[in-house]
Amino acid sequence: MTSMTCSADLDPTHTTTLADPALVLSLAWTEAHAAMAEQCLKQQRLETELLERSRSAGSVDGKPAGRAGRRDGMRRAYAEAKAAEAVAGARERELLERLARTHAHTLAGIAAKLSVIVIEAEDNTDLADFPVPHVRSAMEDLPRLMERATVDAGPVPDGDHEDAGGLCRA
Numbered sequence: 001m002t003s004m005t006c007s008a009d010l011d012p013t014h015t016t017t018l019a020d021p022a023l024v025l026s027l028a029w030t031e032a033h034a035a036m037a038e039q040c041l042k043q044q045r046l047e048t049e050l051l052e053r054s055r056s057a058g059s060v061d062g063k064p065a066g067r068a069g070r071r072d073g074m075r076r077a078y079a080e081a082k083a084a085e086a087v088a089g090a091r092e093r094e095l096l097e098r099l100a101r102t103h104a105h106t107l108a109g110i111a112a113k114l115s116v117i118v119i120e121a122e123d124n125t126d127l128a129d130f131p132v133p134h135v136r137s138a139m140e141d142l143p144r145l146m147e148r149a150t151v152d153a154g155p156v157p158d159g160d161h162e163d164a165g166g167l168c169r170a
Contacts, residue, residue, distance in 0.1 A: 022104035026112030029095040033119065036092045039085040046078040096120065107149065111142045 053071060096116070104110045117135050 020105040020109035020112075022099065022102050022109035023106065023112045025095060025099045025102055026109070026116050029092065029099055029116050030119075032088065032092040032095050036085070036088040039081065039088040043078070043081040043085045046074070046081050050074050050078050107142055107146045111139060111146070114139045114142070 050071075053074060099113060099116060104113055114135050118139065121135070
């Protein structure tokens, strides 16, 4: 399983961002998504190997085939991988559903939710192309707005507010 470290985990000034439940769920979904992909690949690799072994009952990888116990072990490993894939998929779907019901408290939470939508939409080839470009566009806008919001929220100098280009008047 892939371990993810968010830059906010390393910087204590981002505690409000990590308190955003949408961001926390998005990070959990990303980890679950990676675990699901890993289990899927493992299951597919075992499935391919099992099929190849059954086709060439006389030899495996150019060597004489082992006893039936070896194939039974492969079938057992395949069944376990298939079950692990189902568990990982259920976890991923559960987090995705929870994320849809969870309100973001920050712009970072919104960006994280949109990122999950794009990843999920790209992985599901049965979806229409519609949401991906539109969501991507919004995702490109969010970092810019987040950066501007930080600048906009900056302190106004004390004293004569006319120094702010005439925008702030006392």
